[in-house]
Each structure stands twice: as structure tokens, then as C-alpha cells.
Amino acid sequence: MHAPTATPDAARVGSDTIAALRLKLPHAVLDESWQTPTQATLTVKLDELPNVVSTLYHEHDGWLSVMAGNDERTINGNFALYYALSMEGAEKSFIVVRAEVPAATEEFPSVTPLVPAAVWHEREVRDMFGLTPVGLPDERRLVLPDDWPDGLHPLRKDSMDYRLRPEPTGDDETYQFKNDAKGETTVVPLGPLHITSDEPGHFRLFVDGEDIIDADYRMFYVHRGMEKVAETRMGYNEVTFLADRVCGICGYAHSVAYTTSIENALGIAVPARAQAIRSVLLETERLHSHLLNLGLACHFVGFDTGFMQFFRVREKTMTLAEMLTGSRKTYALNLIGGVRRDILGEQHVATLRLIGELREEVTRLVEMLLATPNLEGRVKGVGILDPGIAREYSPVGPTVRGSGHRRDTRVDHAFAGYGGVAMPVNVGDGCDVLSRTLVRVSEFFDSLSIIEQILADAPGGPVLTEDFTYKPHKFALGFTEAPRGEDIHWSMTGDNQKLFRWRCRASTYANWPVLRYMLRGNTVSDAPLIVASIDPCYSCTDRVTVVDVNKASSVTVPYKEMERYCRERTNSPLK
Amino acid sequence: MPSLSHFALAVVQAVLLLAAAPLLSGFMRVVRAKMHTRRGPGVLQDYRDLIKLMKRQDVHPPASGFVFRLMPVIMPATLLVVAMGTPVITRFAPIDALGDLITTIYLFALARFFFALSGIDSGSSFAGIGASRELTLGVLVEPVMMLSLFVAALLAGSTNLGTIGAAVASLSMHSAAATLMAAAAFGFAVYIELGKLPYDMAEAEQELQEGPLTEYSGPSLAMVKVSLSLKQLLVVAWFVAVFLPFGNATSMAPLDLAAGLVVFVLKVLAIFAVVGIVENSVARTRFRLTPRHSWLGVGIASLAFVFYLAGL
Numbered sequence: 086m087h088a089p090t091a092t093p094d095a096a097r098v099g100s101d102t103i104a105a106l107r108l109k110l111p112h113a114v115l116d117e118s119w120q121t122p123t124q125a126t127l128t129v130k131l132d133e134l135p136n137v138v139s140t141l142y143h144e145h146d147g148w149l150s151v152m153a154g155n156d157e158r159t160i161n162g163n164f165a166l167y168y169a170l171s172m173e174g175a176e177k178s179f180i181v182v183r184a185e186v187p188a189a190t191e192e193f194p195s196v197t198p199l200v201p202a203a204v205w206h207e208r209e210v211r212d213m214f215g216l217t218p219v220g221l222p223d224e225r226r227l228v229l230p231d232d233w234p235d236g237l238h239p240l241r242k243d244s245m246d247y248r249l250r251p252e253p254t255g256d257d258e259t260y261q262f263k264n265d266a267k268g269e270t271t272v273v274p275l276g277p278l279h280i281t282s283d284e285p286g287h288f289r290l291f292v293d294g295e296d297i298i299d300a301d302y303r304m305f306y307v308h309r310g311m312e313k314v315a316e317t318r319m320g321y322n323e324v325t326f327l328a329d330r331v332c333g334i335c336g337y338a339h340s341v342a343y344t345t346s347i348e349n350a351l352g353i354a355v356p357a358r359a360q361a362i363r364s365v366l367l368e369t370e371r372l373h374s375h376l377l378n379l380g381l382a383c384h385f386v387g388f389d390t391g392f393m394q395f396f397r398v399r400e401k402t403m404t405l406a407e408m409l410t411g412s413r414k415t416y417a418l419n420l421i422g423g424v425r426r427d428i429l430g431e432q433h434v435a436t437l438r439l440i441g442e443l444r445e446e447v448t449r450l451v452e453m454l455l456a457t458p459n460l461e462g463r464v465k466g467v468g469i470l471d472p473g474i475a476r477e478y479s480p481v482g483p484t485v486r487g488s489g490h491r492r493d494t495r496v497d498h499a500f501a502g503y504g505g506v507a508m509p510v511n512v513g514d515g516c517d518v519l520s521r522t523l524v525r526v527s528e529f530f531d532s533l534s535i536i537e538q539i540l541a542d543a544p545g546g547p548v549l550t551e552d553f554t555y556k557p558h559k560f561a562l563g564f565t566e567a568p569r570g571e572d573i574h575w576s577m578t579g580d581n582q583k584l585f586r587w588r589c590r591a592s593t594y595a596n597w598p599v600l601r602y603m604l605r606g607n608t609v610s611d612a613p614l615i616v617a618s619i620d621p622c623y624s625c626t627d628r629v630t631v632v633d634v635n636k637a638s639s640v641t642v643p644y645k646e647m648e649r650y651c652r653e654r655t656n657s658p659l660k
Numbered sequence: 661m662p663s664l665s666h667f668a669l670a671v672v673q674a675v676l677l678l679a680a681a682p683l684l685s686g687f688m689r690v691v692r693a694k695m696h697t698r699r700g701p702g703v704l705q706d707y708r709d710l711i712k713l714m715k716r717q718d719v720h721p722p723a724s725g726f727v728f729r730l731m732p733v734i735m736p737a738t739l740l741v742v743a744m745g746t747p748v749i750t751r752f753a754p755i756d757a758l759g760d761l762i763t764t765i766y767l768f769a770l771a772r773f774f775f776a777l778s779g780i781d782s783g784s785s786f787a788g789i790g791a792s793r794e795l796t797l798g799v800l801v802e803p804v805m806m807l808s809l810f811v812a813a814l815l816a817g818s819t820n821l822g823t824i825g826a827a828v829a830s831l832s833m834h835s836a837a838a839t840l841m842a843a844a845a846f847g848f849a850v851y852i853e854l855g856k857l858p859y860d861m862a863e864a865e866q867e868l869q870e871g872p873l874t875e876y877s878g879p880s881l882a883m884v885k886v887s888l889s890l891k892q893l894l895v896v897a898w899f900v901a902v903f904l905p906f907g908n909a910t911s912m913a914p915l916d917l918a919a920g921l922v923v924f925v926l927k928v929l930a931i932f933a934v935v936g937i938v939e940n941s942v943a944r945t946r947f948r949l950t951p952r953h954s955w956l957g958v959g960i961a962s963l964a965f966v967f968y969l970a971g972l
Contacts, residue, residue, distance in 0.1 A: 271785055272785065273785045273786065273789075274785075292785075295789060295947070383943070386943040386944055387857050387858070387942075387943050387944030388857075388942065388943040388944075389692075389696060389940070390695050390696055390940045390941060392696075393696035393697060393698060394696070394697065397697055457941065457942060457943055458858070458941075458942045458943070459858050459942055459943040459944065459945050459946075460943045462945065462946055462949060463943050463944065463945075463946055608946075608947070608948070609789060610946070610947055611946075
């Protein structure tokens with residue numbers, strides 16, 4: 086599976102960075118392979134793993150995109166970890182740092198102390214593969230529920246049949262919520278049935294009066310087991326449609342990321358017209374997603390009139406999606422190698438007409454929104470994401486752009502049809518809810534002009550290629566810029582016409598860890614607004630595990646716990 | 661001692677106000693839907709909601725005490741007493757003893773006190789925060805109310821709402837400027853008392869899950885909901901009685917009373933239509949910034965007092 090060590094090559098973006106890395110850590114890199122001209126995988130010594138990741142992260146402008154664990158015992162006898170870094174310095178490329186974890190020890194040195202962005206990924210790998218990150222500061226479970234049996238790690242190849250549901254081991258919720266507050270605090274539980282975040286996430290706010298001193302949260306209540314299902318039951322192209330269903334809003338971004346990862350792994354040349362159509366649909370998705378978030382921002386500050394008006398206009402974007410794909414959501418249009426449907430002449434004309442209408446109506450609405458009394462007072466200076474914290478945790482999308490970091494996958498790592506498109510990267514320097522909202526507003530208008538540009542420049546020709554064969558154990562990254570930020574998929578083909586491993590990291594997954602810092606120092610009344618300002622997608626985050634705890638105790642126990650904390654109010658769970 | 665006919669009027673007007681309260685909130689919902697470009701429910705929706713709630717089970721949190729149980733009774737009862745004393749369709753208070761402005765202010769404060777207390781008693785942290793907000797809001801708004809009404813009382817020479825109203829209606833107040841100032845300050849305070857956006861702090865739906873209402877269910881929730889609508893109707897009626905009493909019935913003659921009723925309904929509808937438009941074109945104020953807003957009210961009310969002293 087490893088290509089022979091390649092010599093530095095001018096056509097390969099990222100080779101200078103790798104040369105510099107080899108110079109600094111002379112004996113760390115064991116092997117180097119290239120999946121595409123902008124994607125390299127370095128196999129490194131396990132002991133050097135934290136140093137290599139940290140060097141790339143801190144000295145070469147790397148951002149941690151995803152870390153995938155992989156049970157490669159059937160291939161080479163070891164587990165493997167793939168830390169994918171998006172290099173956004175002088176050379177814009179992806180460098181994947183791979184380390185093999187011996188099956189005998191099942192331990193690896195944690196990267197988190199040096200690169201905090203790895204924390205959720207390492208917690209997840211501990212849950213799903215049973216690999217222990219030595220030195221990981223946060224040893225709580227991330228994905229598995231509290232009543233999951235110890236020693237059963239779902240993503241191991243030999244762990245369990247996908248139909249198996251283990252018995253719950255206990256009725257208690259034992260999850261320890263973290264509270265760094267010095268003085269006494271009151272616990273305010275937010276969700277899973279809070280009126281404005283009616284989604285399966287549970288937040289615990291530790292407050293003094295109305296001030297949030299600290300906050301912690303627990304996600305992954307409704308796991309769908311998508312990665313395991315993809316590996317055990319589905320063919321390559323079926324996973325394309327499964328990836329659509331990762332999210333109800335930005336599903337198309339996931340299916341493009343997945344197909345791109347396979348196309349990159351197998352070196353498939355996708356026709357230019359198909360790539361252009363993908364970009365048009367991705368931007369359509371961004372239009373309706375951003376209008377949704379702008380509407381919700383109105384709702385959360387109590388301005389329901391704006392909420393309703395934004396949703397009225399949003400209907401036009403759904404009409405656009407329906408015309409281009411046949412369904413109100415941009416679903417089911419991708420295949421590995423291209424798309425299933427062309428954009429015809431009359432659809433082209435109708436798209437331009439809808440774009441014109443949207444531009445006019447949204448301009449008017451945004452003016453109205455910004456002129457609304459009290460709005461600025463509600464969102465300005467609220468939910469500050471410090472640029473330093475952002476740098477440490479690698480968040481994505483409008484969340485990180487609102488804090489002044491110029492990160493946009495469409496520009497940094499042009500994929501699909503974005504290569505020749507002129508587009509700015511909108512950043513805000515307020516670091517607050519207002520800043521993130523304004524970034525979304527600007528991006529909305531950018532999307533309109535991107536669609537116009539692509540439609541004007543799109544070449545003719547076929548929309549699908551089937552001129553390829555699947556080869557076993559090829560792997561690569563696929564990535565898109567979803568409305569909420571970078572979606573990144575890491576896929577490895579198997580030898581049985583199924584994926585060997587599919588790691589799907591949704592944008593919201595990268596944004597959750599910074600939320601704690603954004604909540605601190607604000608008031609309880611701002612909490613829903615701050616949570617909404619990262620435009621969280623619970624279903625995206627809850628995509629990956631094999632566990633369907635719906636029928637077990639996970640739904641009832643949090644209620645009981647919640648009620649108990651409601652009653653007692655002063656009992657912080659850590660005291 | 662009020663005469664029998666006055667007493668009957670007081671009872672009838674209290675019952676009518678209570679019966680009309682859901683109609684008013686239904687009307688507000690229609691205005692809201694229009695502003696949202698929605699079709700929305702009809703004006704009678706709140707009656708249907710109340711009937712539905714009345715049939716439901718009443719659930720109390722185990723940690724709640726007797727205050728939590730008592731509030732759905734005390735609050736409407738207190739408000740009904742206020743309803744009996746306010747000059748609504750007549751220019752005079754039906755029951756003189758209840759028509760005193762100090763009595764009215766304290767009756768409203770009593771309702772607020774129990775509303776807030778029930779929030780704390782429910783044991784829910786959201787309700788607790790809502791309750792503390794409600795009390796803070798009381799501290800901020802009541803001085804404005806008192807000061808502006810006292811100016812009016814000093815000008816009219818009586819603390820009786822009917823007498824002040826009569827003085828305003830006959831344009832015999834000593835100082836027109838002070839009266840207008842006092843009316844403005846009182847109107848502002850009344851708007852905050854309505855609990856409408858941008859000042860619906862205690863029941864802020866998106867922030868606090870409706871604050872003290874969080875834990876109520878079934879018939880109790882119905883009682884609290886109808887009380888909140890009744891309170892909105894009453895504070896507006898209070899404002900109308902003192903500063904906009906034009907067209908009220910001056911005697912107990914049936915024709916006069918009927919005319920007074922029509923005029924009252926028109927005035928209330930006009931005021932609530934304006935409130936509806938304001939409410940639906942603003943975002944909620946940050947709670948922390950509310951004192952700055954209420955200082956404006958205090959300022960206007962103080963100015964009214966100065967104008968009174970200067971005899972302008």
C-alpha cells in the first residue's frame with residue numbers, strides 16, 4: 086500500500102515543507118507517499134508522532150483537519166492513525182501524518198498536549214478502537230454512552246456484528262461535566278429539550294447569577310453508525326447516497342467530499358463539467374443554509390418577524406434546488422466519477438433569474454435586519470472566540486473566519502469547480518456573534534456571484550466518467566467547504582468491493598470544542614444565540630458511531646439527571 | 661359604601677375584562693402573523709388553547725411548594741380586584757376605595773410578587789432566573805409609575821384614579837406640560853409592564869423557556885396565561901383611565917355606559933395595534949441594558965415633577 090519514497094518534486098505541492106520537516110527531525114519520517122500532487126502521507130515513528138504533528142502545525146501553518154484511526158491488523162498487523170493537516174502557509178497542501186500503533190501495546194503518545202485541536206479525535210479513537218492516547222488530558226468518553234461495556238470498541242474489524250446491540254451495563258449517567266469555576270455556581274441544564282435548541286445535545290452551564298462561569302456539553306446521543314454501516318454493508322457508490330444523509334442541510338457537501346476522496350485515491354479524472362455542476366450545487370446549498378442561520382439568529386434575539394421573512398425568501402433557494410436536482414434538497418446527484426444530471430439551457434436561464442431575485446430580496450432583508458433596534462446590542466461583543474483559542478483548536482468556516490483567520494477550503498485547496506473562480510475570503514475581526522453573522526451575509530452574496538461565474542464559464546462535455554476500476558487499500562482525503570466550514574473525509578478502499586475505512590469529519594465536529602470558551606463570560610440568555618452562531622449541526626456530529634442507544638437508556642436517563650439538577654440547582658456535579 | 665348599581669358595574673366589568681383577555685391576546689397573535697406574512701391562527705385561538713389546557717392534567721414539580729400551587733389562584737384574583745376598581749367605561753371608579761392609585765400599584769406589585777415567588781418555588785433554574793428578572797424589572801419600573809402618577813395626582817388634587825381622569829378629561833389640570841410629560845413617562849412604564857418585546861425579560865421564550873411559566877401545566881398554566889393577558893389589558897385600561905379618559909360614561913345611564921364601552925374597545929384596539937407593530941419590529945433588549953432604558957422613564961417623570969413645581 087505504500088508507494089516508494091519519492092524524491093522532492095517541483096510538481097508536488099508540499100515537498101518543501103516535508104524537506105524542512107526531515108531536516109528538523111532527521112529520523113522521524115520512515116516513509117513518504119503521494120496520493121495526489123497536493124496530498125502526501127508520511128509514515129513516522131510512533132514516538133515522534135507528537136513532534137511531527139506539532140512541527141507541521143506550529144511552524145508550517147498547519148491546521149488539524151481530521152484524525153482517522155484505522156484497524157490495519159489484517160493488512161500489516163498494526164493499528165494506524167492518520168493525522169490530516171491542512172497546510173495553509175506558503176505551500177497549500179494536505180500532509181497526512183501516519184503512525185502505526187502496535188497491536189500488542191495499543192498505546193500511542195497523545196498529540197493533544199502539543200496540539201489541543203486533536204482532543205476530540207483522540208478521545209474518539211480511544212472509544213472506537215480502544216487505543217490509549219498516553220498523556221491525553223481529558224480521559225472521558227466522547228462518543229460511547231456511559232452504559233457501554235468496557236472493552237468493546239465498535240470500529241475494530243473483529244469487534245462486533247453491526248446488528249449487535251450490547252446490553253446496557255448500568256442505569257446511571259456517569260459523565261463528569263467539567264467546571265473550572267473557582268466559586269460556587271448554579272447549574273443550568275440546556276437541552277436536549279431546550280426551546281431553541283431542540284436537538285440531541287446537552288449543555289451544562291455553570292452560572293453565577295446570570296453569568297456563565299464555565300460550560301460543558303455532551304453530544305453523540307443519537308449515533309447512527311454510518312461509518313460502520315458503510316464498511317460492512319455498502320458498496321462504494323451506495324456510500325455516496327449515505328453520505329448525502331449525514332446532514333439534512335449540507336448533505337451534498339458530504340457526498341462531494343466522499344466521492345472526491347475516492348476519486349483522489351484512485352486517480353480518477355472527473356470531467357470538468359461535472360466538477361462545475363458540483364460547485365453550483367454546493368453554492369446552492371450554501372445559499373439556503375446561510376439564510377436558515379440568518380433567520381435563526383433573528384429568532385434567538387426575539388425578532389421573529391425577521392425569522393419569518395428570511396424563511397420566506399429561503400423558499401426560493403429550495404425552488405432552485407428542486408429545479409436543479411429534482412428534490413427540494415440537493416440530494417442524490419453525485420456518483421463516484423461525476424454527477425447524474427446535467428444543467429440544461431432552460432435551467433441555466435431559470436437559475437440566473439432566481440439568483441437575481443434572491444440578490445434583490447436578501448439585500449433588502451439584510452438592510453432591515455441591521456436597522457432593527459437592539460439587534461446590534463444583542464450580538465455585538467457576545468460569544469467572543471479569541472483568535473488564539475481558534476488557532477489552537479482548528480475550527481472551520483464562518484466560525485474561524487469571524488475571528489480573523491483567513492481559512493476557506495474553496496480558496497486554500499481548490500476542489501470541484503472552484504479552480505478558476507474569483508472569490509474573496511470574507512473575514513471579520515470582531516470575533517463575536519455579529520462578526521460571524523456578517524461573514525455569512527457576505528458569503529451569501531459571494532455564492533450568488535460564484536454561481537453566475539461558473540454557469541458562464543462551465544465547459545461542455547460529459548458529466549460522468551466510468552473509466553476506472555477499484556483497487557484495494559488505496560486511500561486519500563476528500564474535502565469540501567460546506568456552509569459551516571470544511572468537511573473532510575478520509576477513505577480507504579477494501580478488497581471486497583466495500584470501503585475498508587471511511588472517516589467522515591463534519592464541519593461542526595471541528596467547531597464544538599471551542600464553544601466552551603465562547604460561552605464563558607456571557608449571560609445565560611445569550612447561550613442559545615452563541616450556540617447558534619457556530620451554526621451547529623447535531624446530526625452531522627452524531628454520524629459516526631455504530632451505537633444506536635435510542636432504545637436503551639440514553640433517552641430517559643438524561644431526563645432524570647436533568648430533573649434532579651433542576652431540583653437541587655446548587656449541586657455542581659464536580660463537588 | 662358603593663351603591664348596589666356601582667357594585668354590580670364593578671363585578672360586570674371585571675368579568676367582562678377577564679372574558680375579553682384571551683380575545684385580546686388572540687388579536688395580538690393575528691397582528692403578529694400579519695407582520696410575519698403568515699396566515700396565523702384566528703382571534704379565537706387563545707380560547708381554544710385555554711379550553712384544551714383546562715382538560716389537561718395538572719403536574720407539579722416534586723420540589724415545588726404551596727406558593728407554586730397558590731399562584732394560579734392568587735394572581736387572577738388580585739387582578740380581578742384591580743379590574744373592579746379601575747374606571748373602565750365610566751369616568752369614576754366603580755368602587756371608590758379600590759380606585760386609589762396607591763392601592764392599584766400595590767395590587768399589581770402583589771401579583772408580581774407571587775408570580776416571581778412561584779418561579780423561585782418551582783425549583784427550576786430557568787424559572788428562578790425569570791423570577792429574579794421579574795423582580796428586578798419591578799424595581800426599575802415602579803418608581804416611574806409612582807412618580808408620574810403622583811405628578812398627575814398633585815395636579816388633580818386627588819389620588820383617586822376617577823378624579824384624576826375627570827380632571828384630565830375636563831382639561832382642568834393646572835399644568836398641561838407636566839400632564840403630558842407624566843403621561844409619556846407613565847405610557848413608557850405601562851409598555852414595560854405589558855411584558856412585550858423588547859422587554860419580555862421574565863418570560864423570554866428563547867432565553868429562559870418562558871421563565872416562571874416553565875413548570876406550569878394544564879389548568880394552572882391556563883390560569884396563569886389568562887392572568888397575563890388580563891394584566892396586559894388592565895395596565896392599558898389604567899393608562900386610558902388616567903390620561904385618555906375622553907368619551908367615558910359620566911353617569912350610570914345605560915346609553916352612556918354603552919357608548920363608554922364602545923369608546924373603550926376602540927381605544928384599546930388602537931393602542932394594542934400600535935403595540936403589536938412595535939413588538940414585532942424589534943429584537944429583545946439585553947437584560948443588562950434594561951436599567952438604561954428605564955432611566956429614560958425616570959428622567960421624563962422627574963421632568964414632569966419639575967414642571968409641576970415650576971407651575972408650567
